[in-house]
Amino acid sequence: xxxxxxxxxxxxxxxxxxxxxxxxxxxxxxxxxxxxxxxxxxxxxxxxxxxxxxxxxxxxxxxxxxxxxxxxxxxxxxxxxxxxxxxxxxxxxxxxxxxxxxxxxxxxxxxxxxxxxxxxxxxxxxxxxxxxxxxxxxxxxxxxxxxxxxxxxxxxxxxxxxxxxxxxxxxxxxxxxxxxxxxxxxxxxxxxxxxxxxxxxxxxxxxxxxxxxxxxxxxxxxxxxxxxxxxxxxxxxxxxxxxxxxxxxxxxxxxxxxxxxxxxxxxxxxxxxxxxxxxxxxxxxxxxxxxxxxxxxxxxxxxxxxxxxxxxxxxxxxxxxxxxxxxxxxxxxxxxxxxxxxxxxxxxxxxxxxxxxxxxxxxxxxxxxxxxxxxxxxxxxxxxxxxxxxxxxxxxxxxxxxxxxxxxxxxxxxxxxxxxxxxxxxxxxxxxxxxxxxxxxxxxxxxxxxxxxxxxxxxxxxxxxxxxxxxxxxxxxxxxxxxxxxxxxxxxxxxxxxxxxxxxxxx
Numbered sequence: 001x002x003x004x005x006x007x008x009x010x011x012x013x014x015x016x017x018x019x020x021x022x023x024x025x026x027x028x029x030x031x032x033x034x035x036x037x038x039x040x041x042x043x044x045x046x047x048x049x050x051x052x053x054x055x056x057x058x059x060x061x062x063x064x065x066x067x068x069x070x071x072x073x074x075x076x077x078x079x080x081x082x083x084x085x086x087x088x089x090x091x092x093x094x095x096x097x098x099x100x101x102x103x104x105x106x107x108x109x110x111x112x113x114x115x116x117x118x119x120x121x122x123x124x125x126x127x128x129x130x131x132x133x134x135x136x137x138x139x140x141x142x143x144x145x146x147x148x149x150x151x152x153x154x155x156x157x158x159x160x161x162x163x164x165x166x167x168x169x170x171x172x173x174x175x176x177x178x179x180x181x182x183x184x185x186x187x188x189x190x191x192x193x194x195x196x197x198x199x200x201x202x203x204x205x206x207x208x209x210x211x212x213x214x215x216x217x218x219x220x221x222x223x224x225x226x227x228x229x230x231x232x233x234x235x236x237x238x239x240x241x242x243x244x245x246x247x248x249x250x251x252x253x254x255x256x257x258x259x260x261x262x263x264x265x266x267x268x269x270x271x272x273x274x275x276x277x278x279x280x281x282x283x284x285x286x287x288x289x290x291x292x293x294x295x296x297x298x299x300x301x302x303x304x305x306x307x308x309x310x311x312x313x314x315x316x317x318x319x320x321x322x323x324x325x326x327x328x329x330x331x332x333x334x335x336x337x338x339x340x341x342x343x344x345x346x347x348x349x350x351x352x353x354x355x356x357x358x359x360x361x362x363x364x365x366x367x368x369x370x371x372x373x374x375x376x377x378x379x380x381x382x383x384x385x386x387x388x389x390x391x392x393x394x395x396x397x398x399x400x401x402x403x404x405x406x407x408x409x410x411x412x413x414x415x416x417x418x419x420x421x422x423x424x425x426x427x428x429x430x431x432x433x434x435x436x437x438x439x440x441x442x443x444x445x446x447x448x449x450x451x452x453x454x455x456x457x458x459x460x461x462x463x464x465x466x467x468x469x470x471x472x473x474x475x476x477x478x479x480x481x482x483x484x485x486x487x488x489x490x491x492x493x494x495x496x497x498x499x500x501x502x503x504x505x506x507x
Contacts, residue, residue, distance in 0.1 A: 019162055019181045020058075020091035021153035023224050024051040032227040035200060039249055040079055040232045047227065053080070054087030055150035057141060061088050064119050064136055068093035068154050071164065073112050073120040075099040075129065077234035078210050081138035083220065084145065085121045086163070086210075090181070093154030096163040097176070098211040100493050105129060107174075114176060114371060115164055123234075158182035164370055165213055167312045176370035177313045183364040187217045187316040188225035190337050190363075195322040196253065196281065196306075200227035203249050203278075207237060207256035208495070214285050217316040218255040239264045243275045250278040254301070257286035257495030258293060259433060261305075265296045266432055266455050276301045285310060285317065286495045288401050288419065290426055291329040298328075307331050309401055313385050314338075315364040319399050330398040331391075338362035341384075342393055357405055358389040407499055409438040411448050416478055418499075421450070424473045425466050430454050435489050435497055436480060439505040450480040451489065451502060458485050 015021045027033055033048030045053075066072055072089045074096050076082040089096040097115045099108065101123045108129050112120060120130040123138050162181045166174040192198045204223060208215035210232075219230040231249050233241070242264060245251065254276075256264070261284060282297060282305045289307045297305045308320035309331040319340060321332035334340040342356030343349055350356035361384045368376035379386050390402040403419045418436035425434045433453040438446040450470075454462065463483040470479040490501040501507045 015153040015155040017156050017158040017160065017181055018090065018093065018153040019184055020051075020054055020087045022181075022185070023087070024055070024153075026225065027051060027227070030200075030227055032200065035227055036229040037223060038080060038083060038230055038232050039203075040234075043080075044229075045080055047224070050080075050083060050224075051087070052150070053084045053142075053145060054091055055152075056148040057084045057088035057145045058091040058151035059148040060136075060141060060144045061085075061094070061119065062092060062151060063144075063148075064134060066092055066094050066119055068156070069161075070094045070118040071097050071115040073097045073099055073108075073115065073117040073122075073130070073133075074211070075101045075108060075120060075126055076123045076138055076211075077101055078215075078219070078232045079138070079234050080232070081121075081123070081142055082210050083232075085138070085141060086220070090162055091151060091153045093156045093160065095161045095178075098163055098165045098216070100209070100211050101126060102493060110173070111166060111176070156181055165211075165216070165312050165315075175372050175375055177315075177366040178368065178370055179315050179364065179366060183315050184217075184221040185225065186337070186364050187221050190335050191217065191308075191317055191320060192222040192226060194336055195320055196222075196283070197323060198222050198226045198228055198253070202226065202228040202252045204228065204230040204253045204255065205233075205242070205245055205249070205251045206230065207242070207254075207260045208286065209236075209493075212493070213310060213312045213315055214255070214257075218253075218283070221316075236260075239266070243273075246279060247275040252278055252280045254279050254282040256282070256284065258284055258289045259287075259489075259491060259495045261289070261297050262293055262432055265293070265300055268300060273300060276303070279303045281306055281323070283308060287497060288403065290423060292427065294328050309389065309399075311360075311385070311387055313366045313379070313387075314360060314362065315366070318360045318362055327396075327398045330394070330400045332399070333397050334399075335362070340399065342391060342399075352393045352395050355390055355392050355402060358387040358391050358399070360385045360387055404499075409436070409446075409448065409503075411438050411446055411477065416448065421448070421470065421474060421478055421480065424470055425450055425452065428462075428466055428469060430456075430459055430462055431466070433489050435499070435502045437499060437502040437505075439503060447481040448479070449505065450483045451486050452483055453486055453488060 027047040036044045037047040037050045038045045120135045164176040206215045206218035223230040279301050284307045294305045306321040308317040310317035318338045319331045339361045341359045365385050388405045391399045409416045421436045422434045432455040435451045439449045466483050490498040490507040
């Protein structure tokens with residue numbers, strides 16, 4: 001089969017601010033057109049094929065009424081249709097709205113209305129999701145693309161809106177953070193190239209999906225800016241699927257969240273497994289990585305585990321460990337180009353060793369939320385983003401993440417960090433996951449309760465063993481009153497714990 005080649009057209013050369021034109025030109029100049037870009041199933045697409053597909057898909061979208069500045073909902077699973085639709089939208093100078101296809105219908109309706117989308121590109125099973133808006137199925141898009149001619153890139157400024165990504169909604173209704181055509185290159189330059197040292201020979205597997213900030217950088221931005229490739233999976237892979245994909249594609253960079261890493265190491269020995277022989281590093285984000293879990297992952301992979309922290313508003317990571325500076329148990333140092341401060345509730349800077357709330361300023365921090373001026377004013381102050389994450393800065397400049405500001409529990413008038421309690425309980429070998437929250441009992445009193453997911457079938461007396469462990473290592477007021485064994489914990493699609501549901505005591 002002849003591989004279609006991407007040609008940098010005069011219009012592309014005149015639209016250097018347009019991300020799609022920028023990437024197509026980069027692939028042509030660097031000689032990546034024939035190199036693998038994305039693997040899905042047993043099919044591989046080259047960089048040249050991807051950009052040629054996008055140029056033709058832009059013609060299809062334009063034929064469905066998409067114009068510069070319009071917003072297009074992408075409710076798609078990871079796959080070549082997602083990549084094609086995003087680049088085609090960018091090529092038109094339109095704005096992609098990245099939507100998790102597994103969200104409830106009410107959330108989809110809200111996001112389509114909130115963005116005033118002119119078109120919804122959807123995956124299978126979502127044919128009836130957007131009844132009041134024009135819709136185009138992923139398969140239909142690809143079929144029409146085959147017979148379409150290419151569309152030239154629409155000239156835009158680098159600060160023009162490129163995509164809208166919604167916050168994960170761990171505590172309430174999600175908000176749309178707006179990012180620009182210049183942001184993805186910054187993600188790659190500051191993190192992919194400088195910290196992770198990604199080259200064209202790398203192969204990425206990201207458990208976090210493309211429609212989330214973490215996955216977008218890992219599996220879309222980094223491969224296209226580095227000439228490397230990524231493995232795309234349309235659903236969250238099981239640990240067995242991860243093993244198989246890593247071995248088959250010789251994955252070098254593995255990205256995931258702590259809960260998925262915990263599943264990967266469950267029921268295994270502590271030694272390095274040969275299926276991970278190609279992996280040179282694993283990256284963890286989404287929520288805090290327990291130090292013991294990071295150690296076990298490093299032993300399993302035979303490679304470093306690099307923890308980082310980012311946000312939808314920042315677009316990707318703003319603090320990260322790297323090959324040259326990896327401190328397990330911390331989220332590392334500020335990403336080059338970002339400033340990170342710790343402040344108290346009154347906005348005053350706090351000294352090293354003192355807990356505070358993280359404020360971040362940097363080149364990719366969103367200018368504001370879509371249609372939320374009051375929220376934008378509260379969260380974005382003078383270019384600084386209030387992350388609502390708690391942390392402490394160590395004397396060597398690394399930051400230790402202590403959870404979200406709204407994670408703290410009030411028990412008997414005393415503030416308790418559930419992360420401290422969870423860290424102790426997690427040391428028990430029978431514990432796979434744990435969440436601790438103050439739950440109101442029948443009398444109206446708030447009692448600390450631990451919800452535990454066992455590694456396998458719970459051993460007899462596990463609850464008593466955990467309470468005994470807590471009494472040995474914690475102050476009396478931090479010891480849970482009870483332990484409940486549960487099959488799973490309530491999490492967002494990104495893997496973050498939904499503590500507001502844990503506090504209800506049932507989900």
